[in-house]
Amino acid sequence: MIVSGEQGRRNTLPGFGLTMGLTLTWLSIIVLIPLAGLFIKTFELSWDQFIAIVTSRRTLNALKISFGLAFAAAAVNLVMGVVIVWALVRYRFPGRRIFDAIVDIPFALPTAVAGIALTSLFAQKGWLGAPLAELGIKVAFTPLGIFVAMIFIGIPFVVRTVQPVLIDLDTEIEEAAASLGANRWQIISRVILPSLIPAILTGFALAFARAIGEYGSVIFIAGNLPNVSEIAPLLIVIRLSEFRYADATAIAVVMLVAAFLIIFAVNRIQSWAQNRFPVH
Amino acid sequence: MTDGQIVLREAATDARTEPRLIRWIVIGLAVLFLTVFVVLPLVLVFAEAFSRGVGAYFSALLEPEGLAAIRLTLVVAAISLTLNLVFGLIAAWAITKFDFPGKSFLITLIDLPFSVSPVISGLLFVLLFGMQGFFGPWLQDHNVQILFAVPGIALATIFVTFPFVARALIPLMQEQGTLEEEAAVSLGASGLQTFFRVTLPNIKWGVLYGVLLCNARAMGEFGAVSVVSGHIRGETNTMPLLVEILYNEYQFVAAFAIASLLAMLALVTLVAKTILERHLDEGQQLSDD
Numbered sequence: 304m305i306v307s308g309e310q311g312r313r314n315t316l317p318g319f320g321l322t323m324g325l326t327l328t329w330l331s332i333i334v335l336i337p338l339a340g341l342f343i344k345t346f347e348l349s350w351d352q353f354i355a356i357v358t359s360r361r362t363l364n365a366l367k368i369s370f371g372l373a374f375a376a377a378a379v380n381l382v383m384g385v386v387i388v389w390a391l392v393r394y395r396f397p398g399r400r401i402f403d404a405i406v407d408i409p410f411a412l413p414t415a416v417a418g419i420a421l422t423s424l425f426a427q428k429g430w431l432g433a434p435l436a437e438l439g440i441k442v443a444f445t446p447l448g449i450f451v452a453m454i455f456i457g458i459p460f461v462v463r464t465v466q467p468v469l470i471d472l473d474t475e476i477e478e479a480a481a482s483l484g485a486n487r488w489q490i491i492s493r494v495i496l497p498s499l500i501p502a503i504l505t506g507f508a509l510a511f512a513r514a515i516g517e518y519g520s521v522i523f524i525a526g527n528l529p530n531v532s533e534i535a536p537l538l539i540v541i542r543l544s545e546f547r548y549a550d551a552t553a554i555a556v557v558m559l560v561a562a563f564l565i566i567f568a569v570n571r572i573q574s575w576a577q578n579r580f581p582v583h
Numbered sequence: 584m585t586d587g588q589i590v591l592r593e594a595a596t597d598a599r600t601e602p603r604l605i606r607w608i609v610i611g612l613a614v615l616f617l618t619v620f621v622v623l624p625l626v627l628v629f630a631e632a633f634s635r636g637v638g639a640y641f642s643a644l645l646e647p648e649g650l651a652a653i654r655l656t657l658v659v660a661a662i663s664l665t666l667n668l669v670f671g672l673i674a675a676w677a678i679t680k681f682d683f684p685g686k687s688f689l690i691t692l693i694d695l696p697f698s699v700s701p702v703i704s705g706l707l708f709v710l711l712f713g714m715q716g717f718f719g720p721w722l723q724d725h726n727v728q729i730l731f732a733v734p735g736i737a738l739a740t741i742f743v744t745f746p747f748v749a750r751a752l753i754p755l756m757q758e759q760g761t762l763e764e765e766a767a768v769s770l771g772a773s774g775l776q777t778f779f780r781v782t783l784p785n786i787k788w789g790v791l792y793g794v795l796l797c798n799a800r801a802m803g804e805f806g807a808v809s810v811v812s813g814h815i816r817g818e819t820n821t822m823p824l825l826v827e828i829l830y831n832e833y834q835f836v837a838a839f840a841i842a843s844l845l846a847m848l849a850l851v852t853l854v855a856k857t858i859l860e861r862h863l864d865e866g867q868q869l870s871d872d
Contacts, residue, residue, distance in 0.1 A: 316761060318680075386609055394609070405622060407853055408853070413842075416803070416842040420624035424623055451620075487602075517700075518806035519823070548710065
């Protein structure tokens with residue numbers, strides 16, 4: 304948010320009309336018109352047709368798989384993200400800086416590369432797949448594989464939203480609590496965790512949203528069996544290749560609305576956190 | 584770096600840190616998790632790429648299909664970088680140098696592509712330009728090829744990388760305010776002179792930062808490009824798409840060889856990003872004084 308009481312002075316710079324016009328034009332061409340096109344296409348369907356597509360068995364299962372596994376993976380990321388942040392911020396250990404840097408790799412590595420690497424890693428003869436197979440656990444080409452890929456893609460979201468908050472957290476409050484006789488667990492659960500919660504929830508929501516829409520890193524390891532291990536984005540691709548545009552569009556709208564709701568929730572969490580902790 | 588946490592205070596009663604056992608468990612879990620989910624996949628890419636030796640690696644890269652994919656990836660990245668750079672600079676100028684109602688809503692709109700699934704990003708352009716799409720029949724009549732050709736791939740890539748440059752610049756330029764530009768203008772500089780001589784030198788690290796992230800995503804994009812490409816061999820396959828094809832054909836060395844180039848791009852991007860963040864932090868500290 305920018306606060307300026309000097310409205311008059313700001314307008315002395317040239318180029319507002321031109322740059323704003325260009326911005327709105329380019330934004331419309333690349334983002335707004337294509338997105339509007341998707342919704343217009345959906346309105347060509349009647350409500351009953353839309354419901355019939357979305358509630359057909361295969362679509363419903365694909366949506367369940369995408370949303371359910373994304374939620375579970377984001378939950379794992381929530382817990383492990385906090386553990387990782389805690390280790391990186393509060394402790395010193397050999398290789399800490401390197402581990403801090405590699406947290407960003409799931410952001411930076413192209414999804415197709417992540418996809419084939421995870422598949423080979425967890426395949427029956429893979430480095431991790433072979434020992435897991437001996438334990439009777441099959442990861443690649445099962446829903447468990449989708450789960451693993453979604454965990455991979457979501458790690459940085461929780462770590463990178465929680466980390467700066469924990470770094471900025473004033474340790475004086477902890478010392479005050481300690482001097483008042485609180486034990487370590489009380490300090491963590493009553494002093495530290497509450498101030499991390501908005502960041503944790505934001506990271507969770509971002510990881511969840513990313514995993515729902517994720518395609519490249521999932522499809523190689525998924526197995527892609529309809530109703531079992533077929534994610535919603537893949538079903539969109541399949542419907543497109545069958546020229547069933549209406550089906551593809553209806554699934555896309557459901558996913559897009561969900562994504563926008565999550566972004567809305569994140570914004571609410573942020574403003575709630577700002578009201579609760581006005582310092583930030 | 585020499586804060587109290589380094590000193591190992593072992594007294595279990597110390598309420599300012601955790602007992603040693605808990606500390607080792609937390610560090611162990613974090614290291615194990617990152618090793619399994621991040622380090623091993625990355626190492627595996629290079630191990631598989633070189634599993635049949637350096638010769639096999641390079642001959643896989645130098646296949647005509649591989650070279651065509653590399654060329655197409657570079658062309659598409661160059662197109663989307665240029666357009667997004669120009670847009671990002673223009674949008675950041677309009678948003679940060681002036682006050683107007685609805686500013687935060689406009690920023691939300693610019694950010695939208697980040698919350699759209701890659702596959703849906705591709706679908707948007709199929710719905711516009713495909714045969715059943717809004718402009719499909721017209722394009723067919725006039726013999727213009729957008730889908731399954733470079734323009735479609737470029738459009739989808741521009742969409743998914745749309746927010747990067749603007750997003751890197753807006754917070755930076757907001758912080759810098761407008762005083763320097765106003766001084767330049769009052770001394771008689773034109774708008775463009777002010778931008779190139781005053782604003783641009785102040786934001787150069789931010790511009791590089793945005794371009795870097797934009798480039799990494801543009802070269803690595805898979806889902807969106809996969810939907811609009813048509814997978815015509817040697818013509819519309821970018822590097823990530825070729826990785827998919829080779830992998831599905833069990834040409835693992837070739838798939839991982841191309842993948843290793845993309846992985847190196849990711850690593851270089853991360854290192855460069857860390858360096859740039861240091862420059863940006865320094866700039867901020869200077870302006871704080």
